[in-house]
Amino acid sequence: MPRVADHEQRRRQIADAVCALISESGLDAATVARTAAQAGMSVGLVQHYFRTKDEMLLHAFKEVSAHIRTRADRHIEEGIAHQQPIARVLAGALAEFLPLDDARRVEFRVARAFAGRALDAPALAEVDVGTARALRAEIARAVHNGKECGEVEQGLDPWPAAVRLAAVTEGLAVQIYRDPDGVEGISAAALAAQVLEGELAAVFTGECRQYAGRSRSAR
Known part of the structure; x- marks a missing residue:
């Protein structure tokens, strides 16, 4: 051992x-x-x-991706444990993909470098694609769960919503990395929160019946 x-x-x-x-x-x-x-x-x-160097780089890429996923998963676990609305849980998880502090800026720079090399390296591309697919699947699952508990309208298709939220998160990460001090007096963290909350509010328009019921019964 x-x-x-x-x-x-x-x-x-x-x-x-x-x-x-x-x-x-x-x-x-x-x-x-x-x-x-x-x-x-x-x-x-x-x-x-x-x-080989390629094996070493592949392992490092997997490690970076795993670190980000672990933190995002921790937000999800804690949110479920504390009976938070799905939209709030998802906001915290998606924020882990944003370069909002020194550690996440390093991860973003490394991930971007690997993504560039992945254009010509199938093994790296597999990790890159797998990471993106896992994020979309997690968001789609959250939207589906929102439909079941009342936070999301029944007629909403989870996959287009998941693709949009993933795309917004990825684009937002680029913007924050480029301008870490924010724009026009708005800090990067505040800007990120506003953008994510706005996008999530367009999808999660209702209130979870399960948590609302528990909240009322506890009064």
């Missing part, structure tokens, strides 16, 4: 080194030699875990 844990720790350490190099100097900086130096390892040890 300890040996398995050590292996996973080293793989994460290498992925963190790759991301640090990409964030500071771009994708081309993430060579095996520089990654080894950044991680405080020998080149041979890095190559023990990843035979």
Whole structure:
């Protein structure tokens, strides 16, 4: 068990080194030699875990995507536990995809660099597409659940709504990364909240019957 844990720790350490190099100097900086130096390892040890640079980059891309998903999933779990409206839960989850602090700006820069390379690298493209599909599916599921509990109109198709919300989130991330200080006196965080709340309000137009009933019975 300890040996398995050590292996996973080293793989994460290498992925963190790759991301640090990409964030500071771009994708081309993430060579095996520089990654080894950044991680405080020998080149041979890095190559023990990843035979090629492409394998190393693929693992780092998966790690970045997993980190973002883990935080988004945590918002969903906490929202369900605290019986929050689906729209509010989704707003918190989508915000994890936005570069609103230093850590998320690094993730965004790294993810964008990988997305560019994915145009010519099928393995990276598979991760990129899979991440996008998972986000759309999660949003569509939230819209479907909203229809069941009364937050969403019965006639609304979840998939077009999911595509629109995902597209808004992706475009908003680009805008915030480009102008991290916000626009015309509105901070990036406040701007992001306004945009997401407005888009979600257009989809989640009602009130969840389940949570509303519990709230009234608790009075």
